[in-house]
Amino acid sequence: MRIGVLTGGGDCPGLNAVIRAVVRKGVGTYGHEFVGFKDGWKGPLEGLTKPLGVQEVRGILPRGGTILGSSRTNPFKIEGGVEQIKKNLAEMGVDALIAIGGEDTLGVATKLHELGVQVVGVPKTIDNDLGATDYTFGFDTAVNIAMEAIDRLHTTAESHHRTVVVEVMGRHAGWIALHSGLAGGANVILIPERPFDLEKVVDHVENRFRTNYSPIIVVSEGAVPAEGDMITLGGELDAFGHVRLGGIGTWLAEQIEKRTGKEARAVVLGHTQRGGTPTAFDRVLATRFGLHAIDAAHEGDWGKMVGLAGTDIVRVPLIEATRELKTVPVEKYSEAEVLFG
Amino acid sequence: MRIGVLTGGGDCPGLNAVIRAVVRKGVGTYGHEFVGFKDGWKGPLEGLTKPLGVQEVRGILPRGGTILGSSRTNPFKIEGGVEQIKKNLAEMGVDALIAIGGEDTLGVATKLHELGVQVVGVPKTIDNDLGATDYTFGFDTAVNIAMEAIDRLHTTAESHHRTVVVEVMGRHAGWIALHSGLAGGANVILIPERPFDLEKVVDHVENRFRTNYSPIIVVSEGAVPAEGDMITLGGELDAFGHVRLGGIGTWLAEQIEKRTGKEARAVVLGHTQRGGTPTAFDRVLATRFGLHAIDAAHEGDWGKMVGLAGTDIVRVPLIEATRELKTVPVEKYSEAEVLFG
Amino acid sequence: MRIGVLTGGGDCPGLNAVIRAVVRKGVGTYGHEFVGFKDGWKGPLEGLTKPLGVQEVRGILPRGGTILGSSRTNPFKIEGGVEQIKKNLAEMGVDALIAIGGEDTLGVATKLHELGVQVVGVPKTIDNDLGATDYTFGFDTAVNIAMEAIDRLHTTAESHHRTVVVEVMGRHAGWIALHSGLAGGANVILIPERPFDLEKVVDHVENRFRTNYSPIIVVSEGAVPAEGDMITLGGELDAFGHVRLGGIGTWLAEQIEKRTGKEARAVVLGHTQRGGTPTAFDRVLATRFGLHAIDAAHEGDWGKMVGLAGTDIVRVPLIEATRELKTVPVEKYSEAEVLFG
């Protein structure tokens, strides 16, 4: 078989580990051939390829990013896009695709599968918000980077008796905030799933100062204040309820400084969370995803996605993966809440 | 309630995170009181205690080791040991125990529970070889430390065209070798569950050199050569089939050097794998174990141990935890084997 | 002798290492007694102290921040401040001070020395911009943190074919940008000492894309565009020529995106650069500074500061330390410039 591989969406530590495992097992065990498509769905759409053999995947396991490049191109939003992809695959003699990506990339894969393209999916989202898998690779790396930053910021907060607000990734789901906040010993964790009460946050901050410690607040970029505060804020929230100008972290630090009279600073971790070498957890998960994805392709089990269930890799229909966002359930947030303040 | 807490067996990153979570929630949410017992079962046996309140657990989340100390003392191997513990607990007004430890420590907890002591267990083993939980804390940290060492050793191996054998922890189970080997891109992984064929290992090494790369072999301290080689070795194996003098890593490097005629070196990671600050995965798991252990104690659900099942914390009978060693199953090893060579 | 110790200004990895060395040698070798003054010059001014003996400095070597706390209080800006300090020192029986801090803190120390207070200084600035010492502790840690972030951002830049602008600390001196940029393989490094030509920066960016690589630009928070661009910017620069709203990194990313038509993102490292455990270089330097500062105090060599000259610790008059800012000289910047683009 001649199989195309592509990576779409935001980059994520572990992408190269998936590619390597797919190719190593695909060539070594099954004798398949591979084509690397560049820059996500743009690759098969525009016929942009690069060689992808055992030699090309040497040494890429520990490297962040993706050797194939990525993009957010969606062939269903381009006239004739789907037909062009089918035509290109046929002309290149590509029998099947392994698509590694998040909601958007796998959404395209799902629809292409329904239109007859032979495709297997590998879930990827640093935010850990895809259904049908316990964890996605990249998440553990992001959480560790955020935790290390929080560890560092504790000493600064203590030395200066100030509040530090750490804004982490997570536009729609609070997984990174929840895990890095728990791991970093944050005093408050704020997530998109649970609009927060600013007064309560300020109470936690003041309580913390009373016991002679300095507060660290971890906030998802997508967290929003609850209704009461939205009214107070007026036009400062955008159409989706997101705080504009400088982000929620900066806004929160300003509010806390104003209300407590004590210095508060925001740190926005940003893209440092998604680059660089993956943790062992992510390298093992990504490698196992790759090994099982090529098994599925070899068996012709199309329209499936690999996923983690406990310690096992399973296959689930692609359509399930993107059906709904996996957000932080109430009980997992409550579990953490007892450590606030 | 007045609850004693103790940590037994080898130290493990995450012990302090458990202690902190138990005390924070126990005091803050339930209003219990705590006593720290020093040095594992030696503490209740000899009445060695230290204060354990919210103040004492401040700042310990990121710290490796255990603030309570540890030991391998087994009260069942000491005459009158069990009676002494019961007497001490009664005199100190300690109503229940939370015991954090591995096979031995939880074995004692199980038997004490059968003799009427109110006890809840928290599983701890850096080797990840306890049944009834998907993972134990400390394991992820050990795997990451080993992986980072392997990453470093790759560049040395390549620069000098030599084989590097990395000996990692794992006397009876190969989990650390399997995961760190997968994560580090080892060319061969050898584990105690699968006696290895030295000839095959040498084949992998020579094959690797043929493709102009230098081999890294990851071996569990408890791995042993298969029968054929044992005969060749003669008296060099001890009564349990373990290679004496210098460990299996050193022996293997010597054999490879002898048979390939190319330089081979062994690195024994040893205790560096079990100290230091825990990874985010281990801090979160340990914290959640602690939060759920104090729930169990609060509810009087004695004789139970907390465990991880998928992404949930569950309770299992203590007796199940220690029933048998969780070793690497054949299919997980085979999964990795396709990447050898 | 009874010696007070204080730490002033922004926190910096290595402060605790200095304190520990001062106390360990001061007590163990010379038999002096110590008083910890809290929060910089606020401590002696308001009589805020904490015990400072061998027990208090146990285990603090690897910890970031300062166990004594810090502030920017300047007794010369408070009426009667200096007299109050002298009175407090006399009443507490404090014979001398060891002041650890930057330009401001040592400026106060210099003037107090001229007014008869027995004081020894230890230089501290994460920016490395103090004269009379080759390096200050904290700088190496900050550079490593920035470098690790740059390493991570390279993979993101490559995967998305975008420019990443990394804003690092350095309001008046570009040392952190220069060293982290060199270490991280930045394509352009922009520092306060050298107003930059935006056109040239854009040329480097486009040149980099032409060779199929993605640019990383490292910019000091205090860097400014050269005159030509200031005119274009109009009111967007503040009175000191600093770009307002979002900082220079954000501004630069916007300009590059606008002019190249290719995505550009800014990452502001902020306070993560100054917290956390020090590197070995900083721990050794800070420890040696502490050991030599207590020697100076023991010998009554007041009004001096310790400094690094090559591999030796030397003593220099306090007044020299703060005479002028140590900025990046033209030849060191030119050395790096050949690697741009």
Next chain:
Amino acid sequence: MRIGVLTGGGDCPGLNAVIRAVVRKGVGTYGHEFVGFKDGWKGPLEGLTKPLGVQEVRGILPRGGTILGSSRTNPFKIEGGVEQIKKNLAEMGVDALIAIGGEDTLGVATKLHELGVQVVGVPKTIDNDLGATDYTFGFDTAVNIAMEAIDRLHTTAESHHRTVVVEVMGRHAGWIALHSGLAGGANVILIPERPFDLEKVVDHVENRFRTNYSPIIVVSEGAVPAEGDMITLGGELDAFGHVRLGGIGTWLAEQIEKRTGKEARAVVLGHTQRGGTPTAFDRVLATRFGLHAIDAAHEGDWGKMVGLAGTDIVRVPLIEATRELKTVPVEKYSEAEVLFG
């Protein structure tokens, strides 16, 4: 000019950074051409080359090891070796060499220079024991790796009330032990330059236990007990006074356990100290060495080596570099000694 580049001796983080800087500036600024010689002096001797242009040095800055490979081949120990090198260089049109290496490699360079070969040297030794430069690259990385291991081992030592002996690199000079021991807060540091008194070491250990802390001893691989103990040891020392069988660390742990009756363990860090990505200090130093080495070659300043003097890169005659080993001077060891116990 057509310039050959080679790396000899043990691998060392920073070698690739030197190569990259030489080639980037050599091509970009001066327009020279480069040839990569493989495996140290073996390369020019046997005519083993690889292409070395701007493309080949892309992305190698953060990578440990050497893309050119290394060996300990000495052409002066091979009959006709020198003539063969001269002949090969002439035939390949190689006008000059940049040799990066330690005592042996630069020793060869020195003699070849005397025989008319145009050569510039770059000093490399992880042990920091080359004269004529304040520091060599690789040393800072090794010290940081050792320090991190010591940090980890502290928590294990404390939890189990045991002594941990950490054996670090340094056969003839104690720089790595001194710096990592100071940085890691070791209780005793033992170096080759100062034969140690076992009784005193045991005193420090027991003193440490008395204050309820657990000792960490850092020992260079080349450290030896003083005469009195050598007699006791009998045949256990080899001809050079080095302890055989298992190394000095293992021997010392056994002795301490025997004499104190408390558990002691040895950890031998070995090759993990020399692999992997360099620290910022080493990347900057190596890059600057490379930039200045190509300047020297461009100017035809043959027979010179670059070195670090304070914060400046200087040139010194090659012959000075290898004249004598730079060992730890008495005053630097004494400085650290006050922190023992």
